[in-house]
Amino acid sequence: MTGLVLKNVTKSFKEGDSTVDALKNVSLSVNPGEFIAIIGPSGSGKSTLLSIAGALLQPSKGEVLVNDTNIGQMKEKELSSFRLTDIGFILQTSNLIPYLNVLDQLLLVCKMKGKVTAKEVKFAKALLKDLGLGQKLSKFPNELSGGERQRVAIARAFVNNSNVILADEPTASLDSNRAFEVVKQIRYEVKERNKAAVMVTHDERMLEFCDKVYRMEDGVLTLER
Amino acid sequence: MFLAIKEMKHSKTRFAMIGAIIMLIAWLVFILSGLGNGLSTLAAATMKNIDGDLFIYEEGSEGTMMKTKVSGAIADDIEGKYGVKEAAKFGQSTIIVHNPKITDSKVNEDVAFLGIEPGKFIEPKVIEGKQLSNDNLFGVVIDESLADKGYSIGDKFEVTSSDITLEVVGITKGETFNHLPTVFVNVETWQSYAFAAPGSDNGLESPVAMIALQGENVDADAIASNYDAIETVTKSDAIMGMPGYKEESATIYMMLAFLFAISAVIIAVFFYVFILQKTQQFGVMKAIGASDRFIKNSIISQVFVLSLGSIIAGIGLTYLTALVFPEGMPFNLDFKMVLIYAVVLLIVSVLGSVISARQVTKIDPLTAIGRVE
Numbered sequence: 001m002t003g004l005v006l007k008n009v010t011k012s013f014k015e016g017d018s019t020v021d022a023l024k025n026v027s028l029s030v031n032p033g034e035f036i037a038i039i040g041p042s043g044s045g046k047s048t049l050l051s052i053a054g055a056l057l058q059p060s061k062g063e064v065l066v067n068d069t070n071i072g073q074m075k076e077k078e079l080s081s082f083r084l085t086d087i088g089f090i091l092q093t094s095n096l097i098p099y100l101n102v103l104d105q106l107l108l109v110c111k112m113k114g115k116v117t118a119k120e121v122k123f124a125k126a127l128l129k130d131l132g133l134g135q136k137l138s139k140f141p142n143e144l145s146g147g148e149r150q151r152v153a154i155a156r157a158f159v160n161n162s163n164v165i166l167a168d169e170p171t172a173s174l175d176s177n178r179a180f181e182v183v184k185q186i187r188y189e190v191k192e193r194n195k196a197a198v199m200v201t202h203d204e205r206m207l208e209f210c211d212k213v214y215r216m217e218d219g220v221l222t223l224e225r
Numbered sequence: 226m227f228l229a230i231k232e233m234k235h236s237k238t239r240f241a242m243i244g245a246i247i248m249l250i251a252w253l254v255f256i257l258s259g260l261g262n263g264l265s266t267l268a269a270a271t272m273k274n275i276d277g278d279l280f281i282y283e284e285g286s287e288g289t290m291m292k293t294k295v296s297g298a299i300a301d302d303i304e305g306k307y308g309v310k311e312a313a314k315f316g317q318s319t320i321i322v323h324n325p326k327i328t329d330s331k332v333n334e335d336v337a338f339l340g341i342e343p344g345k346f347i348e349p350k351v352i353e354g355k356q357l358s359n360d361n362l363f364g365v366v367i368d369e370s371l372a373d374k375g376y377s378i379g380d381k382f383e384v385t386s387s388d389i390t391l392e393v394v395g396i397t398k399g400e401t402f403n404h405l406p407t408v409f410v411n412v413e414t415w416q417s418y419a420f421a422a423p424g425s426d427n428g429l430e431s432p433v434a435m436i437a438l439q440g441e442n443v444d445a446d447a448i449a450s451n452y453d454a455i456e457t458v459t460k461s462d463a464i465m466g467m468p469g470y471k472e473e474s475a476t477i478y479m480m481l482a483f484l485f486a487i488s489a490v491i492i493a494v495f496f497y498v499f500i501l502q503k504t505q506q507f508g509v510m511k512a513i514g515a516s517d518r519f520i521k522n523s524i525i526s527q528v529f530v531l532s533l534g535s536i537i538a539g540i541g542l543t544y545l546t547a548l549v550f551p552e553g554m555p556f557n558l559d560f561k562m563v564l565i566y567a568v569v570l571l572i573v574s575v576l577g578s579v580i581s582a583r584q585v586t587k588i589d590p591l592t593a594i595g596r597v598e
Contacts, residue, residue, distance in 0.1 A: 047594050050594060051591055051594050054512070054594070056512060056590050056591055056594065057591065077516065080511065080514050080515065080516050080517075080590075081514065081516065082514075083512070083513065083514035084513065084514025084515070085514070087514070089512055089513060089593070089594075091509060091512070091593055091594070095505075095509040095593055097228075097506055097509070097510075098235070098506075099231055099232045099234075099235030099236065100228075100231055104227075104231060107227075108227070108228070108510075109513060109514070111227050111228075111519075112510075112513070112514055112515045112516070112519050140235070156513070160514075168593075168594050
């Protein structure tokens, strides 16, 4: 199956002499078109889970399958090109590149792969228009509102047309109205484009937009709803 | 390139300031090289102009112009042997001349008095007047720099502490020797001046300072073993043997070498700090999937574009300053040399950035995740 599958994933970190398990035997599967949320207090292992699902970290034990590809055995270089083509990260607003305008933020991703084609430019523009940024293509991040910036981050995650979308606290530093708006837009794009999406958040108001909600506590993942 | 150009367009002031520093370094490099070139011209222009393949000096002189004395008879004998096509005698002395026409405070001039054979390959071309001839033994060709001091064709001037009177017949240019303007004269006249004192010729037949040889495949070993009391030196060694030449160029090259090293360090440190400031950005790019190479290329291409622009501006600035330098300053810009130094500077700055770009590998893409502000 396509989508994202984690099987019995354990991640241990060395801390001085002892080892700490940040994730304990975590299993999770997300189908295309599904939008799930992971909540939990800080330090519970949410970010570690997201990093492993996003090919930023390797699990100590267990398997991670993205589109049926096991990323557990990949080398650093393969991982970075895998992230480029198969994973879309929605990062926090502060993670836009300050000297690139809205359109260039998206084209940068295409640039990393090689030459930017006319088709990619068209797709990027359509994506931005879809997210209500059609008039802001040549604005720089400091000229945008917080909500607009987050929408640029969403567009950037979709521009490589990957099957898996991972969102890291997309509503942090946004007020309620804007936060709802942003999450609704993620949901819309996920459903529209049939992606498997995971959102890490500690904002419980956003959960009504998600198909499933998992809770993470001390490295253990449980289905809540 | 994409990121590099966009960033420079966005933060103009920051890059303009770094560019200005690179430009000033380039400026200093070019000014120094111009001065070095000017000094070496002053010291050895005549020697550099002699199109000789091999030079005969006195044995033990180690190519030093001030120590050598050889027999001129060798020159007459050697032509056509050992691959030598043409052999030319050369003699030099430093003399003080007095031109009665000039009446201002500085009536006496130090000049290099050079004895050559008219018609041989080492004779410089005149830009005005006539070449030397065997008919007029006291006719001389002077360098432009002496003409600038008031000497002109037809002037008769005296050599102090002797009874010789010389007449200017021609003017040449770009001929300075031992930091002095040159006066070219028939070698026989020079010999009668230089060896006026009995016994000062060391018993040599027709003594001269050195003999310049021209020809393809001149056999240096055969020459050295077939004539007594001589050694052969190459042209570059002969130039090194000019008084002050080695010391002056060593000083200038030392300064240039330090400048290159310092500019490499400055540029490396600048970009090191830049990269530190942008760790977060690069972490995000790596999380999205940028390879280390993509980021390094963007850093290095940025330094390349910036340095190229700044160095070109530095060249422009150098030529502008050359216009306002006082007359008589030994400043001589050779465009080929400027180009070489520009390329070296460019390579050095790009190398500096390559060194600091290496730390990109250490940036962890994880910095982009789980950072709530």
